[in-house]
Amino acid sequence: MADGISGRDLAALRDLLALKVDNPGPVLPWELMESARDLFHSDSIVLDRSQPALERFGLEQALGETQEVDLGGATDPHYWELYRSADACSYADRTGDISQVVKLSDFVSDRQWRASPMRLEYCFGRARALMAYLPDEPGHRTRLYLWRGPGRDFDERDRLLLTLLRPHLIAAFRAAERCRQAPAALTTRQLELLQYVAQGYTNMQIARRMRLSEGTVRTHLNHIYERLGVSSRTAAVTRMSTAALE
Incomplete structure (x- = not known):
């Protein structure tokens, strides 16, 4: 080559x-x-x-x-x-x-x-x-x-x-x-999932990559929203990005 x-x-x-x-x-x-x-x-x-x-x-x-x-x-x-x-x-x-x-x-x-x-x-x-x-x-x-x-x-x-x-x-x-630098309340698994969200992956794509069911992905997302005090995917990614700048 x-x-x-x-x-x-x-x-x-x-x-x-x-x-x-x-x-x-x-x-x-x-x-x-x-x-x-x-x-x-x-x-x-x-x-x-x-x-x-x-x-x-x-x-x-x-x-x-x-x-x-x-x-x-x-x-x-x-x-x-x-x-x-x-x-x-x-x-x-x-x-x-x-x-x-x-x-x-x-x-x-x-x-x-x-x-x-x-x-x-x-x-x-x-x-x-x-x-x-x-x-x-x-x-x-x-x-x-x-x-x-x-x-x-x-x-x-x-x-x-x-x-x-x-x-x-x-x-x-x-x-x-x-x-x-992301909020310490998130687990390693949740941080990994949030990285995929930040890259624009759908729940189905995330499920395939992480070898989870779509329902489990939704459950993880709901727990992430609760821990970050947000209510949407965009807000969760923004919160994580803001934490990286603090």
């Missing part, structure tokens, strides 16, 4: 997109991150949120051999000085382009990276990177890194796969944000 994407790659991508998760995770569902890590044969996958203009670290979610979460909040002026001087790090800040999937090797040679202060002080042991940006609120930068150690670099097959995956990562990121 063109660009090195095989039928096996596409099947793995479909399996990843078909994942059903119960926990939105700190930023992305852990199951989604694990599947993406394995799909790209990477040693680790990291998603971080930061505010470069304010030199402020945000939450970082990382998965290598173990799950790690750093809540951020610390300050490190030296890091941000190196960040601004490293083209690979500051690419989106300099260009405003967050749509492109980029590789570390797009910006530096192996020799340059091995000698760079950023690698020596903050990324030691990390030799190869593939990066995608996710849209976030103004002033915030959210990016996904796939890391490998010394050895084979990410190739155009990997870049294309991550480009295809990126819209779904964005959707998962936004859905996870809504789930985390």
Whole structure:
């Protein structure tokens, strides 16, 4: 297949997109991150949120051999000085382009990276990177890194796969944000159903997707209305969306 994407790659991508998760995770569902890590044969996958203009670290979610979460909040002026001087790090800040999937090797040679202060002080042991940006609120930068150690670099097959995956990562990121910030009174099952309502699915379509009867879907909706203090599908979705902005 063109660009090195095989039928096996596409099947793995479909399996990843078909994942059903119960926990939105700190930023992305852990199951989604694990599947993406394995799909790209990477040693680790990291998603971080930061505010470069304010030199402020945000939450970082990382998965290598173990799950790690750093809540951020610390300050490190030296890091941000190196960040601004490293083209690979500051690419989106300099260009405003967050749509492109980029590789570390797009910006530096192996020799340059091995000698760079950023690698020596903050990324030691990390030799190869593939990066995608996710849209976030103004002033915030959210990016996904796939890391490998010394050895084979990410190739155009990997870049294309991550480009295809990126819209779904964005959707998962936004859905996870809504789930985390939606009213706590709703159960995971009710939140899942409400996500389908927000996407315009009918009761019959929701019933098929969730393997429920239409009557059970109606019962769930009535319980959702009661808990949210609303009386319609539109009002329930609006209430959930408002909660995500609060």
